[in-house]
Amino acid sequence: xAVRPVLHYPAGVLKATASPVEPGPEAEALCADLxxxxxxxxxxxxxxxxxxxxxxxxxCMDVSGHPKASSCAGLVVLLNPVIVSHDGSAVxxxxxxxxxxxxxxxxxxxxxxxxxxxPDGTELEISADAFEARALQHEIDHLDGLLFLDRVxxxxxxxxxxxxxx
Amino acid sequence: MHVAVTxxxxxxxxxxxxVSRVLFDFGGNIEDSRMAILGGHFAMVLIVDLPEGRDAPxxxxxxxxxxGALDLITTVRPVAEAEAGRASGSPYVVSVYGADKPGxxxxxxxxxxxxxxxxxxxxxxxxGDQEPxxxxxxxxxxxxxxxxxxxxxxxxxxxxxxxxxxxxxxxDTETL
Numbered sequence: 001x002a003v004r005p006v007l008h009y010p011a012g013v014l015k016a017t018a019s020p021v022e023p024g025p026e027a028e029a030l031c032a033d034l035x036x037x038x039x040x041x042x043x044x045x046x047x048x049x050x051x052x053x054x055x056x057x058x059x060c061m062d063v064s065g066h067p068k069a070s071s072c073a074g075l076v077v078l079l080n081p082v083i084v085s086h087d088g089s090a091v092x093x094x095x096x097x098x099x100x101x102x103x104x105x106x107x108x109x110x111x112x113x114x115x116x117x118x119p120d121g122t123e124l125e126i127s128a129d130a131f132e133a134r135a136l137q138h139e140i141d142h143l144d145g146l147l148f149l150d151r152v153x154x155x156x157x158x159x160x161x162x163x164x165x166x
Numbered sequence: 167m168h169v170a171v172t173x174x175x176x177x178x179x180x181x182x183x184x185v186s187r188v189l190f191d192f193g194g195n196i197e198d199s200r201m202a203i204l205g206g207h208f209a210m211v212l213i214v215d216l217p218e219g220r221d222a223p224x225x226x227x228x229x230x231x232x233x234g235a236l237d238l239i240t241t242v243r244p245v246a247e248a249e250a251g252r253a254s255g256s257p258y259v260v261s262v263y264g265a266d267k268p269g270x271x272x273x274x275x276x277x278x279x280x281x282x283x284x285x286x287x288x289x290x291x292x293x294g295d296q297e298p299x300x301x302x303x304x305x306x307x308x309x310x311x312x313x314x315x316x317x318x319x320x321x322x323x324x325x326x327x328x329x330x331x332x333x334x335x336x337x338d339t340e341t342l
Contacts, residue, residue: 046342068340095341103339131340138342148342 003040004033004052006097009147011053014098018048018055018143021079023121027058031077031119034060044097046135048142051098057081058119059139063132070130078124081116081140092134094148104152108137168197169214169222170245171229175238177208184232185210185240192228193217202289213245255284255307257337258314260321264330266292266300273324274302274332281317282309300330305337 007014021027030049038047038060046061060077063069088110095103111129114136118124128136138148173185182201189196189212199212216225226242233240262274271290278285287305292298308314318334325332 043341093337093339095339097341134340135342 002033003036006037006041006047006051007053009099011098013050013053013055014142014147015145016050016055017145018050018057021049021056021058023079023117023119027056027079028119030054030056030058031060031079034058035075035077038062041097045131046139047097048139050142050145057143059142061132061135061139063135066131068131071128071132073126073128073132076124076126076136077119078114078116078126079119081114081136081143083137083140084113084115084125086112086133086137091153094134094138096138096148098142099147099149102149104148105154106148106151107153108134108151112136114140167216167221168245168247169194169216169225169242171212171214171225171240171242172210173229173233173238173240174207174209175233175236177203177206178236181208181236181238182210184236185212185229185238188229188232189214189225192225193220194225255309255312256314257286257339258306258308259333259335259337260302260304260306261333262302262304262321262325262330263299264325264328266298267328267330270300270302270328270330273328274304274321277320277324278304278306278317281312281320283307283312283317284309 033052034047034049037052038044045063045066046059048059049056057080058078059081060075062075063072064074086109089107090110091105091107093103094106110133111127112133113125113127115125173181175181186196193216195215197213197215199210201208201210222242222244226240229240229242260274262270275285284307285304286307288302290300290302292300308317321332321334
């Protein structure tokens with residue numbers, strides 16, 4: 001159990017596809033580190049294993065008390081998560097602990113259902129919307145080596161229409 | 167040394183490729199840059215790091231012929247070394263929109279300057295043919311200790327003066 005350093009891009013593990021994780025004591029230890037590290041940064045609402053240097057399909061998330069949250073499952077710790085359904089789409093400016101000083105407009109589904117297991121192997125399913133849905137998608141992207149920069153949908157506000165002159 | 171390179175010309179494919187070819191061959195490294203189509207003209211501003219022993223007039227000369235072939239207006243000027251640092255203030259977004267009239271940019275930017283607010287990004291655009299709407303979006307940094315409510319009120323007062331709508335909101339970035 002420890003607060004670990006949060007890796008920044010260009011750490012290679014952030015761009016790798018993470019490996020599936022067996023539930024059990026090792027997974028439990030990794031998840032405890034994830035939660036401790038997330039809790040150590042007040043603004044952090046989610047952390048994926050690659051961000052602390054482990055190429056493993058595990059993340060934790062807790063959007064409790066966040067002003068943008070609608071659904072809130074409290075503390076979520078998931079292994080091998082899969083998005084089983086999603087709906088809607090919205091663009092929001094996102095940032096990432098592993099890419100400090102950058103933000104970008106990212107289009108993501110507004111509701112998602114995610115299935116996985118807890119660190120002890122318990123099967124879990126979470127349906128989320130709004131900020132929690134965005135956080136889930138952001139963390140699961142980390143497990144596939146995707147950063148928000150891979151999903152940037154526009155340079156600035158999606159406001160100024162593209163125009164053809166002449 | 168760093169130079170500021172600007173180029174503007176009627177938009178057409180190949181402008182970026184042409185300018186960046188010259189910069190590359192010159193040994194320059196494009197650092198921060200912004201490029202966009204503005205009113206049918208492609209406009210670029212680039213901060214370029216030049217290798218030891220090369221200077222702005224030399225680069226300007228190298229650009230002249232290829233840029234001239236595309237009817238680009240180019241300039242190259244040395245710039246002072248800027249210290250990199252994070253903005254210390256709180257980021258806000260200002261949107262101003264309504265019928266186009268003189269003075270919108272001036273009044274808004276003047277009020278921001280008077281309050282020590284730094285503009286980090288600004289874009290204006292005129293949209294629509296029949297009843298054109300003027301839209302200005304700014305990203306600004308409020309200095310530490312600034313009264314956001316007072317700045318918001320001052321901006322909204324300009325809005326009612328000029329008959330345009332003004333919104334002033336904290337920049338919404340969801341850090342995950």
